[in-house]
Each structure stands twice: as structure tokens, then as C-alpha cells.
Amino acid sequence: MSIQNISSFAAGHWVAPGAGARHIASAITGEVIATAGNDALDVQAMLDYARNVGGPALRKMTFHDRARMLKALALHLRQNRKAMYELSFNTGATQADHQIDIDGGIGTMLVFASKGRREMPDSTIYVDGELEQLSRNGTFMGQHICTPIQGVAVHINAFNFPVWGMLEKLAPTLLAGVPAIVKPATSTCYVTELCVHIMIDSGILPDGAVQLVAGGLGDMLDHLNCQDAVAFTGSADTALKLRSNPLILGNSVRFTSEADSLNASILGPDAKPGSPEFDLFIKEVSREMTTKAGQKCTAIRRIIAPEAVTEAVIEALSARLSKTVIGDPRLETTRMGALVSAGQKRDVLEKAALLGTEAERVFGNPDDFTVEGADANKGAFVPPMLFHCAAPDTAKHVHASEAFGPVSTLMGYRDLDHAIALANKGQGSLVASIITRDAEVAREVAMGAGAFHGRLYFNNRDSMGESTGHGSPLPHMVHGGPGRAGGGEELGGIRAVKHYMQRTAIQGSPDILTGIRQQWVPGAKESDAGAHPFTRRFGELAVGETLYTKPREITLEDIEHFANFTGDTFYAHMDEDAAARNPFFPGRVAHGYLLLSFAAGLFVEPNEGPVLANTGLDTLRFMKPVVAGDRLKVRLTVKKKTKRNEEYGEVRWHVTASNQDDEMVAEYELLTMVAY
Structure with a gap:
């Protein structure tokens, strides 16, 4: 097998791997398939190119111009997605996983293109909120506006979504009029590189709008200033290290983080075995455990059910998980592929062993499972593993350690207040789901758990036909969470665009405000x-x-x-x-x-x-x-x-x-x- 050289795209040129390059192995076979990284990248030149070439070009465009650019880019990517599919199999992802990552990323870009045309002006200034009359006769008024920051956005992405993880950050950034430097996780950067190649080769983007770092960033973060931004997705430990950079702190560089998340799913007290809600709960948990082999920041890590039905949950969930075919993701029969790497497999097994000190493994044996079409010892395969924690109030690892794979822990609750307390023990998550048809239960959970979770997903028989699923962040809604989830925020429609803009209060006469806004203000000429x-x-x-x-x-x-x-x-x-x-x-x-x-x-x-x-x-x-x-x-x-x-x-x-x-x-x- 030939080894692919993964290049960076820096200051308008493709730069091959060099000193400091590392090998990347196939998740399926363990064989080396690519090399990436170059310690000799001129990071200052990349920043200058973004600030002096990409930024001015984007800021000359109106929001509608940028929205049309995003739409054209997304449609071009859609035409070329099959090549990304083929390459992405090596990450361990199945065809269904590709649709979440690749198609999902393209779809997110199209949503921002649509919102840019419908909800933003055909102008270079965004008017934020209503006019404020600051004087009795209306001759002195105030208005908030948003304008693009005049630096660069550095996007540091996780390994699990090499396309969606890039495009969901890139779309609002470009719509805001800000250039981006994208740094994907090295283990899957070969898929990101292909996506960037397709975008650059299309000729749709202005020069300097997007650059790519395949490998490490070097000291790039040390060169950022108050007009720059960093958006990070990854572990809480890495987020803390990056956020604590003295120059990022000293220069007040915008820093948003989406980190570890021990997401929970609560089975409502009204959802009895045999009900549509109970069956839906089992289906949702199983899907979240096995999609992307559980390598999703929104996957369900803690399953919270009434104590009286925990045995029924174990039985039903085990039966459903037993039907999951694990194997080479290129096979049509495969329902769950491999973890992304051997290193990730070791980490998941170590965390699962840690959970095993507080909970009993009731399904899935990592030492005895079947893999179709591949060698379980050479590839990064693990089976779905379900644990049952009988004492969740005193458990520590269950609420603090994330096995980033197909691993989840079931625990019972006495009453709804107890269920809420258990969900909140994760100290901040991206999403918690509640399967219930009782509106009062939903309200109590919203009040009791809302402060600890970035998104609350309610589902039942009435909405399940059209619901998008516990683990699906949508571009229309906020993605992020408090505490250990990083305290950041992404997506959320036009909210995401504003993250890359400066909100400024302007004050003046109606004529002055009319000129700035390009919208007539009462009292103006x-x-x-x-x-x-x-x-x-x-x-x-x-x-x-x-x-x-x-x-x-x-x-x-x-x-x-x-x-x-x-x-x-x-x-x-x-x-x-x-x-x-x-x-x-x-x-x-x-x-x-x-x-x-x-x-x-x-x-x-x-x-x-x-x-x-x-x-x-x-x-x-x-x-x-x-x-x-x-x-x-x-x-x-x-x-x-x-x-x-x-x-x-x-x-x-x-x-x-x-x-x-x-x-x-x-x-x-x-x-x-x-x-x-």
C-alpha cells in the first residue's frame, strides 16, 4: 500500500510533510496509510496572509455575497463527496457515519448560506437589536452593530468528525467575513485535507480565506492578538492548556471550547416497558452507543432510568446491541466500524476498566467478540459495552471519566429530583435527553437541569417520527455546554456568526445612524x-x-x-x-x-x-x-x-x-x- 503525503495549505501554497512528520495508520488494518506534519511551517506568514489578504477580501463582500459563496461551496462539495466517502472508511467510519460527518457538514454549510440570505442584510454591517432613543426629542439615538473582527480564526478540531467538525466552524466564520486557519486532528487529517483541496481547487473562495495545518500548530497561538479568535474541540485537558496560554490571556484572544461531555439520557417515570417511549429510549441509547463507534461528543454516556425498570432496560438494550454487526466499515452489513486508532482503543479500554471499578459490565466483552471482514487484533475494534452502576450517588468515575467509544453506564433513580441530580453530576454537558410524554416532567427537568446542559432534547411518540436524535447538533440550535463541556458555544444560527464579530454601540443623530446602518431611522432626512x-x-x-x-x-x-x-x-x-x-x-x-x-x-x-x-x-x-x-x-x-x-x-x-x-x-x- 502506498503511503499518502498529507500537505498543509499555507500562505497560498501546498506544503508537503517535513521535519516532525508522523505516520497515520488505518483504523481497519493498523497499516500506515499516510504521513502528516511539518515543524517548519511559517506560522507568522500564514497569519499575515489571512489578515492582509483573506480578511480584506472577505470584508469587501456583503453578507449575501458570502452566503452565496457558502452555497456554491457546499454544492461543489456535494458533487465531490464520494471521494471523501472512500477515504473516510480508513477512519473506521461506516457509510452511515459518512452521512453524519460529510453530508452533515455540507448540510450545515447550506443552512448558514440560507440564513445569511434570509436573516442578514445585503450589507457589510449587521444591525443588532432595536434602536434606542437616548434623548427626549429623538435627535440623539443609539444602536448596536456587529462588524467582522480584523484578524484570523484558528479552528482546532477533533478527530471524530474530520469534515463536519471543520465545516460547522468554517461556515459561520466565513459568513462573518473572517478568514480561518484550520487545524484538524492528525489521525484523520487526510480526510480534511481532501475536503480543503476540493474547496481550494473550486476557485470559489478568495485567496487567504482558508488555510490548513496538517500536523502541529507550532507556536501559532503565541502570535495571536485581540482581533483573532480560537475555536477548539477536544479534551478538557487540552482546552485548559490552550486557554491558559499567557499570550491568549494577555491579549484577550477570543477562545471558545467544546470539550468532554458525560451526556445523559433520562427515561421519564411515565415511560413504562411496552410503551412507545420505552422502545424509543432503547433505540436512541443503542444508536448513540454505536454510531461512529461511540466517538461522538454528544453520545450518551450515562443512562438514567427508574430503579424499578433497570432490569428491563438491561434486557432490552442488550438484545438490541447484540444485533450490531461489527466489522470492516466498507461492508454493507457492518453497523459499527472501528475506533479511529490503536491509541484510541487503548484509551477506551483503560477508561472502561476504570468504570468497571464502580459498575458491573452487563453487556460486551472486549476479549471475546466477532469482527466481520477484518482482524480484530490488527484493527481498532471494540464491542459496545454496557455497565450497570448500582450506587450512582457515591460513584466518582461514572460521573467524571469519559470512555470515548461505544461505552455507556446505566443507573437507577428513585424519583425525578434524583434523576435530575444524577444528570447534573456530570458537571456540565453538551446535551441531555429526556424521553417522556408528560409535560410536567419536561418542565421540572428543564428547570432543574437546564443550567448544567447546553441542550435538552425531549422526545416521545408524538415527535419521534420527525425528531433528529439525541446526538445530532443542528446548525439552527446552540451547540456547547457549561462546565466540563467547555463553557463555549457554536452553531445556533446567526448567534454563531456573531462570535466572529465585534458588537459595538454606536450613538448619534438619526442621519448618522441611517448612514451607518443603511436603513432609514425615524427623524432622519x-x-x-x-x-x-x-x-x-x-x-x-x-x-x-x-x-x-x-x-x-x-x-x-x-x-x-x-x-x-x-x-x-x-x-x-x-x-x-x-x-x-x-x-x-x-x-x-x-x-x-x-x-x-x-x-x-x-x-x-x-x-x-x-x-x-x-x-x-x-x-x-x-x-x-x-x-x-x-x-x-x-x-x-x-x-x-x-x-x-x-x-x-x-x-x-x-x-x-x-x-x-x-x-x-x-x-x-x-x-x-x-x-x-
Whole structure:
């Protein structure tokens, strides 16, 4: 077998392994398949290249530009994923595992591409939160904004997900406008290198946006400053060592960590044997023990069930685990492959022996199991191992030592408070799952355990058909956890993008804030283009462009006709005496939706034109009742423009409706699609 040289991609060039390179063995056969590492990498040149080439190029792009880049990148990776599949088998991963790692990483990138287009502006500045009026008359205002940090993000990833682990960090980083230097775990870096090769060769990324270190980082962390960030996934011990770097501390370098996690799954007291919930619990635990051979940071390490059903859990779980075919992951019949390396196998067996001092192994014998299509002694294979801890309150290793493989420990609880206390003994985890159909049980667990877990996953017969599983971090939701789980946070939609941006409070006049935000602020200058704005195409409209309408009198006949036509005969519109008794109204008043309808009638241009559709309205509120005899007038201002595609864009209009005394009676934002 030929040995592959795994190169780093540094300062725009591929650099072959050199001094300090180490061998990488196949998880299946134990044979050396690759060499990686080069102690001679010029880390300062890599940092300079990212800061001076990659960063400026990304920051020139808008969030939508970057989102389109991510989508193109993800689709290109999807077209070339089969090559990554083939290479990834050597990590011990099965085809099903590839779908979690490779397809999951690509899917995560697509989600961030979509969110970037839908939830972020077509601008280089992200407006965070609402305006704050800091003065009585509104001439001095405040706003939080986010802008990209002007350094580099160093991503240090774990061995278990060589593709997803990279892409789930890379997608929000690039969307934020920040270049990244990726350092995968050496034992599986050959899969990451192929993925980076595919991305670089695509020509989609600007120069300097992504670099790769295959092997050690050297002293790179010693060269970081306040504009840089480090995102780490791995052991708690390594996280502590990196976080404690004096220069990282002294320069206040952003550091996020996702570390060890003794995740728990609780079987609710209502989930009796024979129920759909009990069967679901067994299925979830078995899947989490065997997927990726248990090498998942979200895998279930502690199984918490009512004391009365622990024997039933052991019996059902053992029966299901016994059907797990262990073998060469390239075989279609294999359901669980190997651990990533011989070293990882030794570590798992050592930790399992440690658990064995406090718990009885009730399933799985590492000295006697069958491996299909491979040599169990040469490959890094272990069987699923289930332990039962009869005294979980006094146990230490069960709640503190993670065997990062197909190993889990069952323990019984007396009542729900006891179950919560056991789950929290892990001192912080990425996820805890609760299988229950009882909403009160769910609420108690959320209150009692929420502070110790980054995610709480509830499932039962009602949701199991569409649920994504205990161990599946989703790009939409936060991934991370307190305490031993690292205290960091990844994913979570646009929250993840903000981790690579600086939140800044800006203060100034409405005109200044309008200029910075590129969104019109009430009180800022308005312009009159002359022609009706609904006759103007997307590119012709300017932020701040305003239309003032003529007034329309509201009559009692209008109110009664609207009530009878719509069926909304609420007493405040139809009964003078009853309305007068209401503390909010002086007597009969016009419907709020009548005001909206009349407002549209005042500002709409009826003829065919560039306005294609009204897609909704936001932030509607009614400030003052309108009675018969009042005269309604409208101000319509272009607040914000967002390009959607080559044919049309979204225009957000700020709308105010006032009476004859210039008192505002309603305010909202109207959304329309306008042709280019």
C-alpha cells in the first residue's frame, strides 16, 4: 500500500510533510496509510496572509455575497463527496457515519448560506437589536452593530468528525467575513485535507480565506492578538492548556471550547416497558452507543432510568446491541466500524476498566467478540459495552471519566429530583435527553437541569417520527455546554456568526445612524423623488424616499360597513355606550384593520408597475383610537432594501398613519417585492 503525503495549505501554497512528520495508520488494518506534519511551517506568514489578504477580501463582500459563496461551496462539495466517502472508511467510519460527518457538514454549510440570505442584510454591517432613543426629542439615538473582527480564526478540531467538525466552524466564520486557519486532528487529517483541496481547487473562495495545518500548530497561538479568535474541540485537558496560554490571556484572544461531555439520557417515570417511549429510549441509547463507534461528543454516556425498570432496560438494550454487526466499515452489513486508532482503543479500554471499578459490565466483552471482514487484533475494534452502576450517588468515575467509544453506564433513580441530580453530576454537558410524554416532567427537568446542559432534547411518540436524535447538533440550535463541556458555544444560527464579530454601540443623530446602518431611522432626512415610489424600480428607490398622502375622512358609515362586511361587529365599533365604558375608547371607534385598509388605499398606485407583491407587515401597533370624523393620512418611507435575486428585491417601508392633529394612530413596516 502506498503511503499518502498529507500537505498543509499555507500562505497560498501546498506544503508537503517535513521535519516532525508522523505516520497515520488505518483504523481497519493498523497499516500506515499516510504521513502528516511539518515543524517548519511559517506560522507568522500564514497569519499575515489571512489578515492582509483573506480578511480584506472577505470584508469587501456583503453578507449575501458570502452566503452565496457558502452555497456554491457546499454544492461543489456535494458533487465531490464520494471521494471523501472512500477515504473516510480508513477512519473506521461506516457509510452511515459518512452521512453524519460529510453530508452533515455540507448540510450545515447550506443552512448558514440560507440564513445569511434570509436573516442578514445585503450589507457589510449587521444591525443588532432595536434602536434606542437616548434623548427626549429623538435627535440623539443609539444602536448596536456587529462588524467582522480584523484578524484570523484558528479552528482546532477533533478527530471524530474530520469534515463536519471543520465545516460547522468554517461556515459561520466565513459568513462573518473572517478568514480561518484550520487545524484538524492528525489521525484523520487526510480526510480534511481532501475536503480543503476540493474547496481550494473550486476557485470559489478568495485567496487567504482558508488555510490548513496538517500536523502541529507550532507556536501559532503565541502570535495571536485581540482581533483573532480560537475555536477548539477536544479534551478538557487540552482546552485548559490552550486557554491558559499567557499570550491568549494577555491579549484577550477570543477562545471558545467544546470539550468532554458525560451526556445523559433520562427515561421519564411515565415511560413504562411496552410503551412507545420505552422502545424509543432503547433505540436512541443503542444508536448513540454505536454510531461512529461511540466517538461522538454528544453520545450518551450515562443512562438514567427508574430503579424499578433497570432490569428491563438491561434486557432490552442488550438484545438490541447484540444485533450490531461489527466489522470492516466498507461492508454493507457492518453497523459499527472501528475506533479511529490503536491509541484510541487503548484509551477506551483503560477508561472502561476504570468504570468497571464502580459498575458491573452487563453487556460486551472486549476479549471475546466477532469482527466481520477484518482482524480484530490488527484493527481498532471494540464491542459496545454496557455497565450497570448500582450506587450512582457515591460513584466518582461514572460521573467524571469519559470512555470515548461505544461505552455507556446505566443507573437507577428513585424519583425525578434524583434523576435530575444524577444528570447534573456530570458537571456540565453538551446535551441531555429526556424521553417522556408528560409535560410536567419536561418542565421540572428543564428547570432543574437546564443550567448544567447546553441542550435538552425531549422526545416521545408524538415527535419521534420527525425528531433528529439525541446526538445530532443542528446548525439552527446552540451547540456547547457549561462546565466540563467547555463553557463555549457554536452553531445556533446567526448567534454563531456573531462570535466572529465585534458588537459595538454606536450613538448619534438619526442621519448618522441611517448612514451607518443603511436603513432609514425615524427623524432622519427624507427625500421626494417626485414620481410615486410604486412606479419606481428597485434600483431607482433610495433609502429615505418618502410619500405623503392626502387625508381621508373616516365616517360612521365606513365603520358600520366594514363591521358588517367582515363580520367583525365587536362592541367597540358598534355600541356607543358599551364602547364608552371601555377605558381605552372615547366611544365607537374605527377597526384597526379598517385603518390599514384605508392606509393602503391612500398610498397604493393601482396600475401595473414594478411592485410585484405585498408579502406582509411587521411591528404593527395602534397608538390612538380613530373615531368617525377623524381624517387619516399616511407617510410611506423606504426604510431598507434587500436584493433577493436578479429579478427582484425586497423593499421594507416604514409606514405611519396620523390624524388631522398630526397624532400618530398606527405604525408598521410594509414588505413588498419590487422588480429590478
